[in-house]
Amino acid sequence: MTSHVLSVITLVVLVAVIYWLGGRGFGRAQSQGWIDRMRHHPRLHGWLERNHSALRASAHYIEFGGLFLVLYWVWDALWGPGGFRVRALPMVVIAPLCALAAHLDELHQLRSGGRQYRREDFLHSCKGIALAAGIVVLQDVVRRLL
Helix, strand or coil: CCHHHHHHHHHHHHHHHHHHHCCHHHCHHHHHHHHHCCCCCHHHHHHHHHHHHHHHHHHHHHHHHHHHHHHHHHHHHHCCCCCCCCCHHHHHHHHHHHHHHHHHHHHHHHHCCCCCCCHHHHHHHHHHHHHHHHHHHHHHHHHHHC
8 A cells, every 4th residue: 555545544544533532422521430440450540540631631642743743644645755854834734734623623522512622632732733743853853864
C-alpha cells in the first residue's frame, strides 16, 4: 500500500476515533466508573485515582497531537517533498486546523449529553498540537545532523 493511501486511511480512522471518544460514553464520570471497578486491586486503583486527571489530559495530547502528525503526513505524502521534512507553511496551516478540530470536539462533547465544554481540555489539545509540531522539527533536525 502506498504512503498516499495509508496516510489518508490513517487520517479517516483517527478522525472517527476522535469523534467516537467525544461522545457520551467517555466522560469523566464514565472513566471514574472504570477506575472504581479496579477497587479489588488497591495499588492499581490508588494509582488510577491519583492520576485520573493526568490520564484524561494525556488523551487530548495524543488525539490532537496525533491529528497534527497525521495531517502533516498526508500533506507530505500527497503534495510535499517527502521524507517528513519541515516546511513552515503547511505547519502554520495544519496547526490551526487541528485547534479548530479540538474546539469542535469540545462542542461535540457539549452536545452529546452528559459532557461539557472544558477550556482546560481544549488547551491540553493545543499543547498536544504544539508538541507534535516540535516533534516534526526535532526529528528533521536530528536527521539532518546524522
